[in-house]
Amino acid sequence: MAIGPVSLATSPLNLPVAVSHVSDETLMERVRHDDLDQLTPLFERYHGPLFNFLLRLTGSRETSQDLVQNVFLRVLRYRASYQPGQPFRAWLYQLARHVHHDHWQKNRVPATDVNDFERTTTHRRAALAGMAATQEQAALQEALSLLPVAQREILVLHRFQGFSYGEIGELLACSEGAARVRAHRALEALRQVYFEL
Numbered sequence: 001m002a003i004g005p006v007s008l009a010t011s012p013l014n015l016p017v018a019v020s021h022v023s024d025e026t027l028m029e030r031v032r033h034d035d036l037d038q039l040t041p042l043f044e045r046y047h048g049p050l051f052n053f054l055l056r057l058t059g060s061r062e063t064s065q066d067l068v069q070n071v072f073l074r075v076l077r078y079r080a081s082y083q084p085g086q087p088f089r090a091w092l093y094q095l096a097r098h099v100h101h102d103h104w105q106k107n108r109v110p111a112t113d114v115n116d117f118e119r120t121t122t123h124r125r126a127a128l129a130g131m132a133a134t135q136e137q138a139a140l141q142e143a144l145s146l147l148p149v150a151q152r153e154i155l156v157l158h159r160f161q162g163f164s165y166g167e168i169g170e171l172l173a174c175s176e177g178a179a180r181v182r183a184h185r186a187l188e189a190l191r192q193v194y195f196e197l
Contacts, residue, residue, distance in 0.1 A: 024088035032079045042088075043072055049161060050096055056156040057100050059145050070099045090170050093163070097153065097171065104149065143194035151186035158183050 024045065030038040050071055054064040074095045082091055144152055157163040157171070169179040 025085070028075075028079075028082050028088045028091075029084055031075070032082050032084075036076070039072070039075065042075070042092075046089075046092060050092070053093070053096060053156055053161050054100060056141075056144065056160055057149070057152060058103075059141070063103070067096070067099050067103055070103075071096045074099060087167070087170070090167055093157070093161075094171055101149075139197050140194060143190055143197060146193050147186065147189055151182075151189055154179070154183050155186045155190060 020041070022041070024042060027038045027042050031042070047068060050068045051064050054067045055061060058064050058067070071092070075092065078095070082088075144155065147155070154168060154172070157168050158165070163171075164176075165179040165183065166176045168183070169176045172179060172182070174182070
């Protein structure tokens, strides 16, 4: 069985080290000190999970791909703000949340009348249904898209991205218990929307 190429970095003694064994935090610390080649393994590790996170928030593959690129541009731009010892994943997803929020604010379509709102909603529902493999998945995705952004985010982070309530609490600047309560309320809201469809 052939194993693909392994990216190599250098240790403090300038000896090659397989990047796959280097922690995210160590790689980001190197990026922070302008070793920009170390961003590649971070991109490779997080491109897929970030894409899935943003896809569930936006419902658009193209938009999600663009937003992932913007997240990594922000990683470069704000690398000096990364604090050593801070969990990289939490910091990265915080950037992703900001990128999504900025995109949402910039591209928000104000509905001037009920017909405009219905056309926008119908278009969004059609796009989501086309992406889903089954009717049940389509209905779930549609219900998720109808939730407020804050509730959608917490569900996607916990249920689809595997974040613990403690990690979500860090991202949302609240306690683990508060994150758990918000997730429970979001799940209840999702159930209600889903069964109303």
